[in-house]
Each structure stands twice: as structure tokens, then as C-alpha cells.
Amino acid sequence: MSYLSRDQLMAKLRKEIKEISVHELAEQMESDKDLTVVDIRGLDEWDQGNIKGSIHIPRGFLELNIETHARDRDKPVAVLCAGGVRSLLGARDLETMGYTNVFSVAGGFNGWKNAGFNFVVPRVMTNEQRQRYSRHTIMPEVGEEGQLKLLDSKVLIIGAGGLGSPTAIYLAAAGVGTIGIVDFDVVDTSNLQRQIIHKMEDVDKPKVESAARSIAQLNPDVKVIGHRTQITSQNAFDIIGQYDLVINGSDNFPTRYLVNDACVILGKPLVDASIFRFEGQVTVYDTANDGPCYRCLYPDPPPPGEVPSCAEGGVFGVLPGIIGSLEAVEAIKLLLGEGTTLAGRLLAYDALEAEFRELKVAKDKNCPVCGEHPTVTELIDYHQFCGVPSAEPVGINGAVKEAALA
Amino acid sequence: MTTVRIPSPLRRYTNGQSKVESSGTSINAIIDDLEAQYPGVKARLCDDSGQIKRYVNVFVNDEEIRTLQGGDTPVGEKDEVSIIPAMAGGQA
Secondary structure, eight states: OOOOOHHHHHHHHHHHSEEEOHHHHHHHHHHOTTOEEEEOSOHHHHHTOBOTTOEEOOGGGHHHHHHHHOOOTTSOEEEEOSSSSHHHHHHHHHHHTTOSSEEEETTHHHHHHHTTOOOBOOOOOOHHHHHHTHHHHTSTTTHHHHHHHHHHOEEEEEOSSTTHHHHHHHHHHHTOSEEEEEOOOBBOGGGTTTOTTOOGGGBTSBHHHHHHHHHHHHOTTOEEEEEOSOOOTTTHHHHHTTOSEEEEOOSSHHHHHHHHHHHHHHTOOEEEEEEEBTEEEEEEEOGGGTOOOHHHHOSSOOOTTTSOOHHHHOBOTTHHHHHHHHHHHHHHHHHHTOSOOOBTEEEEEETTTTEEEEEEOOOOTTOTTTSSSOSOOSOOOHHHHTTOOTTSOOSTTSHHHHHHHO | OEEEEOOGGGTTTTTTOSEEEEOOSBHHHHHHHHHHHSTTHHHHHBOTTSOBOTTEEEEETTEEGGGTTGGGOBOOTTOEEEEEEOOOOSOO
């Protein structure tokens, strides 16, 4: 048995294995469509940057996985590592397997990078993120790709109240990367019975600040944008336009029609829900995909005072937890593009009877916003539309509640 | 008799009941029968001319009656009628 030192082995392989420079690799990648570039570095090295178009098979898996990427033994295979040493060993192993046109890239990825050629840094999750989202990423419906999609997503929640609280918490826990919250109000003691994002210490403080604090304690991956304002016909496009999807948890009709119309016109999916006493409704308006909108279901608003508010009629504290969580489920499905959403279906829940019912929501071809010949193509005066005196400050917190109470 | 589901805001007319029985072979007849049993309820569902208000949705099983024959939509004994009003609550 003959012995070889590390240096003797390398010297031997350099004689036996064909090597190419990084410049030759760049030329061949340009000209030869049959070329397969196999990067055999470790995952951590690959994650820090790699050559676009190369495939990653860590050295330990090279012989086991090469055939799924390079079936034809006679087509060229370039083996790449960090500096051109490990790639000699990898190339030798491929020759042992019968690959006839194998070469090692001298200088490796570092040589490529130092020569000024382009490389890509793949979007990867940190170790902390891999651990945090492991119950998501293990499911094929989400996977690491889906989780990265959620981390890149921007969702706007209208109202940090009963519905907005659980929705925001679950979206934050799920790693939705940007959560915008529109709310002008401050936390009141009577909110704590159901608005679980706020704590006693938050009473009298702005809800957007309190919500941002709770989310920061839960998941540092999430950026919260607080819009401490009333959403109006003037600012709705500017605010909604920044997001991929909107979740409605508002408490008055002018805001519901405003948000609906703005989402239809901007082509943004809207997850919509409302609650009263022990009953809740939830649905999805996705007009960009031919779904109905809020006006298809409710063409006209009720006159002020006809429909009591939660402040007047009360609301069971757990109910928004159920309905708001359903909104979060639908939002995440829409962001991932998985499953069947509630578009075209209204899910009605009666907590006292413990019953869910599903009702069809038909698209109205004569709908003034999303129909075949829309007449509402810009935002209107929603106070007037809902019969609320325009002098009253209609916002997400405001006036219609007062009108209903009157 | 047909079962009619009454939403929370209208339960003060039905002595708090969430489900009531009504006889009638169309939605209009069912609403008239409800009014006879629970005075005041019709005014919440219909306008002065007797048309169902546009912010109230009435479903026969899972189909909204505007997509069927409106107030004339036939109703059988095994059908279930649901009244779903617009609700705004969620935030406050």
C-alpha cells in the first residue's frame, strides 16, 4: 500500500484532472448550454453568495445527487468549491462515476468573486428564523419559500380593535414582514374585554403604539407601520397603495364602503369581517380575480341609527378572537396562494348556537364599483353616501358610532 | 312551516329567539306571516312599498334572493330562510 500526503494527493490530481480558470468558466457558461456548474461548498458558504445558474450539491452528497442534475455522462460538468482544492477531489469522484467531461474550476468561487464576476446572495432565513418558523416550513403548503414570501408581504389592518387585535397578533406570529395599522383611537379600559393586543398599561395611549409594542415583543422580524389617522377619501389610495392586501376590522359603514371601493379600484384583495353581539361574518373580496365586492353584497348602506353598534348593543369578547383569526387565516392563504379562499362565500358564525353557516355571495354585474360598467371610478364622499352629516368627523373610529347611538 | 333565522338586531321583535317558524310559500308571504306573529319586524326588512331593503340580505338556504326571484322566490317547508343584515362592528 502506498501512502500519499495531502500535498502529494493534490499534486497527483492536478496532473490528472483538467482545470479551467474562472475566466474560462465565465466564457463557457455563456456559450455552452450543456454545461452544468456544480458548487460543492457547504450550505453556509453557498448562502453567502453563489454563481447564478450553478447548482448546489454539498461535497458529502455529490456522488449521491449528481445524477438528478447531470444525467448525460458525456456532457460537460464544472466542479466549483471555494478555492479550487475540494473541487479537484469532487471532479475525481465524478470521473470515477464515469463522467467523461469533468473539470475543476481553479481559484473556485473566491477567484470568481475576486475577478469581479457577478454573483448572487440567495435570500435565506437566519438560524433563529429557521427555528421560529419550523412548524410552517415543514409543511409543503408553506415551505421555506412560502415563509420568505410571508416575510416579504405587506398587510394593512384597518382598526386595532376587536378584530384587528387577534388578526395582527397571528399575522405577526406567522412572520408577515410588514403590518400596517390604521387607527386614530386611544386604548380605553372597556376595550380590554376583547382587544387582546392592548394591555392595562396601554390605557389612554394610542392604539397603534400599543399594538406595535405587543408585536415587537412577539416577533422582531415584523415591521409595524402605525397610521395614526382616520382613513379618508383623501388618503386611502396613498395608504392602501403601500400594501399587498387589506384586512378590514373597522366599526362603521362609511369606512367599510371607502375601503371596499379603494381596494376594488387598486385591485387589492380585501379580507372583510364584522361582528355584533354573538354573531360574526367573514368573507374575502378579491375583485382582481373576478370575485364579488362589499357592494355586491350590500348595495346600499343602512340609514344611520338603523343598525346598532357594538358600543350600543354589546359584543361577546371572544367573538372577535374567532372572526379575527379567520381573517388572519384567509389573509395568509391569499399571500401564499394556497387553498380556496372565502371569495364569493360569506361565513356566518353564531356563537350562542355554536353554528357556522356558509352563504353564497354573487358578483353583481351591475355593481357600481366592480360590475361590467362601473360608475364609481374614484373615491366619493362616504359621509354623504351613508347619510351621515358631512360635518361629523367620519373616520374609522368615529361618527357613525355616535350617530347609531343617538 | 319554514325555519327562519333571525339575526341579533331583530331578535328584540322575536322575544330573543334566533330561529322562528313561519308559514308561506314565498319570501313575501313568509315576511307577512312574520309580521303577523312579531309586529314591527317587517318595517325593518322592507321599505314602505314592501320591497326588501337593499342593505338586508335574505337567503333561501345558501342563495341570496336577489339572485333568485326576489320577494317572489318560492320557499318550501324544508328550506331554511336566513336574514343577514349589514353589520359594521369590529373595531370599537
